[in-house]
Amino acid sequence: MGLRLEAEIALNSATFERGMSRVKDSVLGTVKAYALGAIGVYSLERAFSATIETARELTDNSKRLGVTVEQLQVMRKAANNTGVEFEALAKAMDKVNEFRAGALKVGGDSNVSRMTAAQLGVTPDMLKNMSAQDILFGPIAKKIAQVNPQEIMKPLRDMLGRSASEVIPALTQDVHALQKQMESLGMIMSGETARDLMQIDIAAKSIQNIFINALAPAIVGVVKMFLGLLTSGGFFTEALDDIIFYIRKITHGDDKKVYGMDQATASAASSLLADAVKGVSEKTFPEVLANLRKNGAEGTRDLWGADVPFTIGPEFMDNFKGSTLREFNKFIESLRLPELTSVDDASKTSSDLITGLKKVLDDLNEPVPKPKKPDFKAAPQETHMRLPDDSLIKVGNFLGSSRGMIGGAQARLEQHAAQTAVNTGLIVQLLKNPPGGEIGQSKDSLFDAMFPQ
Amino acid sequence: MNNATEFTGAFPEPHIILGLRLLPLSLGRYKLLKRFNSPFVSDGEQSLDLKQVTEELFFSLVICGLTCKEFADLENKGFKRQLKRWGRRVQKYIKREKYFSILEKAVAFKRYLDEETQIPWRIFEKETNEEQSPAHWSTSIEVVLMSKVGWTEEKINESPMLEALIHYFKYLESEGHVKLVTPEVYDQMQELANENGAVFEALVMTKK
Numbered sequence: 001m002g003l004r005l006e007a008e009i010a011l012n013s014a015t016f017e018r019g020m021s022r023v024k025d026s027v028l029g030t031v032k033a034y035a036l037g038a039i040g041v042y043s044l045e046r047a048f049s050a051t052i053e054t055a056r057e058l059t060d061n062s063k064r065l066g067v068t069v070e071q072l073q074v075m076r077k078a079a080n081n082t083g084v085e086f087e088a089l090a091k092a093m094d095k096v097n098e099f100r101a102g103a104l105k106v107g108g109d110s111n112v113s114r115m116t117a118a119q120l121g122v123t124p125d126m127l128k129n130m131s132a133q134d135i136l137f138g139p140i141a142k143k144i145a146q147v148n149p150q151e152i153m154k155p156l157r158d159m160l161g162r163s164a165s166e167v168i169p170a171l172t173q174d175v176h177a178l179q180k181q182m183e184s185l186g187m188i189m190s191g192e193t194a195r196d197l198m199q200i201d202i203a204a205k206s207i208q209n210i211f212i213n214a215l216a217p218a219i220v221g222v223v224k225m226f227l228g229l230l231t232s233g234g235f236f237t238e239a240l241d242d243i244i245f246y247i248r249k250i251t252h253g254d255d256k257k258v259y260g261m262d263q264a265t266a267s268a269a270s271s272l273l274a275d276a277v278k279g280v281s282e283k284t285f286p287e288v289l290a291n292l293r294k295n296g297a298e299g300t301r302d303l304w305g306a307d308v309p310f311t312i313g314p315e316f317m318d319n320f321k322g323s324t325l326r327e328f329n330k331f332i333e334s335l336r337l338p339e340l341t342s343v344d345d346a347s348k349t350s351s352d353l354i355t356g357l358k359k360v361l362d363d364l365n366e367p368v369p370k371p372k373k374p375d376f377k378a379a380p381q382e383t384h385m386r387l388p389d390d391s392l393i394k395v396g397n398f399l400g401s402s403r404g405m406i407g408g409a410q411a412r413l414e415q416h417a418a419q420t421a422v423n424t425g426l427i428v429q430l431l432k433n434p435p436g437g438e439i440g441q442s443k444d445s446l447f448d449a450m451f452p453q
Numbered sequence: 454m455n456n457a458t459e460f461t462g463a464f465p466e467p468h469i470i471l472g473l474r475l476l477p478l479s480l481g482r483y484k485l486l487k488r489f490n491s492p493f494v495s496d497g498e499q500s501l502d503l504k505q506v507t508e509e510l511f512f513s514l515v516i517c518g519l520t521c522k523e524f525a526d527l528e529n530k531g532f533k534r535q536l537k538r539w540g541r542r543v544q545k546y547i548k549r550e551k552y553f554s555i556l557e558k559a560v561a562f563k564r565y566l567d568e569e570t571q572i573p574w575r576i577f578e579k580e581t582n583e584e585q586s587p588a589h590w591s592t593s594i595e596v597v598l599m600s601k602v603g604w605t606e607e608k609i610n611e612s613p614m615l616e617a618l619i620h621y622f623k624y625l626e627s628e629g630h631v632k633l634v635t636p637e638v639y640d641q642m643q644e645l646a647n648e649n650g651a652v653f654e655a656l657v658m659t660k661k
Binding site: 031032034035036038039040042043044046047048050051052053054055057058076189193 | 471489503504507508511512515527532533536537539540541543544547548550552553554555556558
């Protein structure tokens with residue numbers, strides 16, 4: 001293999017560059033596609049969609065609670081660190097807002113409410129100008145740190161409701177320090193990123209609707225094409241499994257069962273029954289059927305690459321209501337890929353829709369994107385530059401320079417060298433123009449300090 | 454960070470991301486990440502969309518979850534089965550985690566890379582007149598460790614990166630090419646240099 005590659009490249013020197021490029025692309029693409037294919041398209045899709053769901057939840061909750069997406073994540077972390085349910089904290093914030101409205105209105109119990117607030121160190125100005133989060137983690141948290149929380153439990157309950165005692169541990173956290181720590185570790189998803197992801201979510205949902213309602217017909221052809229690859233084994237089989245899994249997920253959900261069997265067993269049962277009636281004529285079919293109804297059938301199915309024995313019990317044949325071989329073959333087909341039946345039902349003939357579906361399928365099976373080439377002309381500034389791209393979301397801030405220890409050491413070295421150069425330049429100036437006796441003392445100290453023994 | 458890092462470097466704490474226990478970052482795995490243009494070891498800042506982050510993270514985890522020899526044998530049916538099984542486990546893991554974000558996992562992976570390359574010393578080059586080699590630093594380390602320190606290819610591929618860095622810089626120090634100092638001493642030197650710089654600057658201004 002290696003020799004052959006070498007020969008291909010060497011024989012045509014004019015296309016050497018192109019050949020090298022192709023070899024490189026081939027190695028990168030194949031290995032990545034293989035590994036990602038083995039992990040499963042559906043697993044990657046789950047990670048993708050769960051992240052988008054989290055972004056949606058963050059955005060919705062931040063709107064509901066009147067805090068930024070970033071603040072919400074910090075509060076959630078504070079709650080998590082202290083074993084407090086975030087929902088309890090969110091409820092407490094809602095209560096603060098309700099309480100504030102009551103305390104700021106004219107008349108009624110507003111005076112009582114203001115006195116309650118005062119007991120917790122919250123002034124009317126604070127009620128007017130601060131967010132619920134700032135009131136909770138500001139004056140109230142400070143008060144809790146100063147006194148025994150039990151002493152102020154009544155006003156706390158009046159302001160935060162029944163969950164007051166539950167949220168106290170979270171309020172003892174220093175949220176500003178926590179926010180700094182989370183930011184330094186890159187643990188905070190920015191509001192901008194969350195909103196961008198939500199847009200993707202909306203787009204993805206539209207695609208799913210189109211997929212089910214209109215574009216489904218074309219998938220029949222594509223999947224049938226893939227059926228031919230079922231027997232070839234290897235990557236294509238895995239890819240097909242994933243595609244079918246994906247289609248099933250968006251058309252029927254994850255728990256589709258066929259006559260009480262999971263999809264893999266149903267598929268294996270289909271093959272087993274097909275083998276049983278292989279070569280059987282209409283005439284001899286009744287005998288084969290009678291045997292199946294009496295004894296069932298035994299076979300093996302692939303489970304994680306191992307042949308696992310399984311049995312179709314005689315009672316399973318009760319599911320077959322017909323009597324002819326043709327009807328039996330239909331029954332077998334229904335076991336093989338039942339989700340395709342519903343896809344067939346949705347069949348339409350618009351060529352535009354088919355084109356659209358092909359695009360969706362292309363996206364699903366899109367090869368790993370080619371790596372971006374660095375702009376060598378800008379090499380001296382490469383650690384500060386952004387590589388050109390057309391990505392929708394900028395998430396590179398946390399994937400930034402990974403020069404790591406070596407880069408860091410180099411940067412420090414440069415900084416040190418620059419500082420030394422400045423100092424040395426000053427020394428030279430002073431040696432050329434000594435200002436007086438005072439300098440001798442400074443010079444010795446400087447050299448001692450800069451070049452310790 | 455203290456001198457104990459020298460000893461823990463050889464047996465770093467394990468990192469588990471998306472249910473996959475990662476092996477210590479080694480020169481071999483670092484080179485594989487570079488070979489496949491992983492954005493996590495990119496020399497420049499990159500912008501990726503969420504799909505790319507997801508794919509790159511999963512692939513980088515595969516690299517760091519296998520020995521280099523196993524990775525070279527990736528197409529082996531056994532590994533394929535393991536990858537598939539891991540993929541299904543990831544689905545369960547995502548289902549269980551209430552606020553799942555792949556971005557958080559990417560950050561955790563970045564932290565794994567950072568932690569595995571933090572050495573306990575600051576390095577000063579003693580001879581600065583030499584031209585910078587165009588070779589990548591990982592290649593320089595590999596060549597020195599193999600030719601001078603006696604590391605084998607397997608040790609290069611599998612030993613923790615931190616251990617490799619410590620041996621590399623210690624060797625350079627013994628040869629008189631660099632000086633290693635603790636971060637505390639470095640900070641003191643930096644502070645003194647800054648103070649003296651300010652004193653001289655003030656004096657020069659007075660003279661003018």
